Amino acid sequence: MTTLNINGKAQEVDVDPSTPLLWALRDNLDLTGTKFGCGMAACGACTVHSNGQATRSCVTPISAAAGARITTIEGVNADKVGRAVLDAWIKHDVAQCGYCQNGQVMSAVGLLRTKPRPTDADIDQAMAGNLCRCGTYQRIRAAIKDAARALA
Known part of the structure; x- marks a missing residue:
């Protein structure tokens, strides 16, 4: 079980630590605004913010996202x-x-x-x-x- 800070809220996901953040967001947390495009950080469709920095979630493992403040498109208008x-x-x-x-x-x-x-x-x-x-x-x-x- 990994705890993520998503849009200012603690969220727990039960996935392998190597799972890309993109799939935890979409498949486990139902935050489907973040899109899958290329799977290799080349197109930008999967961009989220990690501690305020634009980050490609398709190549960011959950293990690297734990402890970071993640903002998705669903939280950007806050x-x-x-x-x-x-x-x-x-x-x-x-x-x-x-x-x-x-x-x-x-x-x-x-x-x-x-x-x-x-x-x-x-x-x-x-x-x-x-x-x-x-x-x-x-x-x-x-x-x-x-x-x-x-x-x-």
Whole structure:
């Protein structure tokens, strides 16, 4: 049995310590907003925050997540930065198919927490590991800039 701190709440999961955090979230805790994309940390669909840092949950074993503060997309609107990003995402109509949006939002929130006034280069670097099949990258950039302005 492993205790995880998920969205500010202690959650127990009974899984092998090598189980990826993604599967514990989805299969054991019913937090299905975090998506499986590639399984090798290349697409970003599985992004969560671990102690405030964007982390790929598909390659993070439960043993590495124990003791960390994990935030999923389900918990991201509980703070000012997360709410600003979600509001900007809606305003700019970012989502199309929506599959990558969990990872995109989580990476954008992580960026704005560390760089409240990101440059285009900062945005490019922070979002580089997130793939969008629909190609909404321009809307993503606009939403991040809008969220930064709203937080200023």
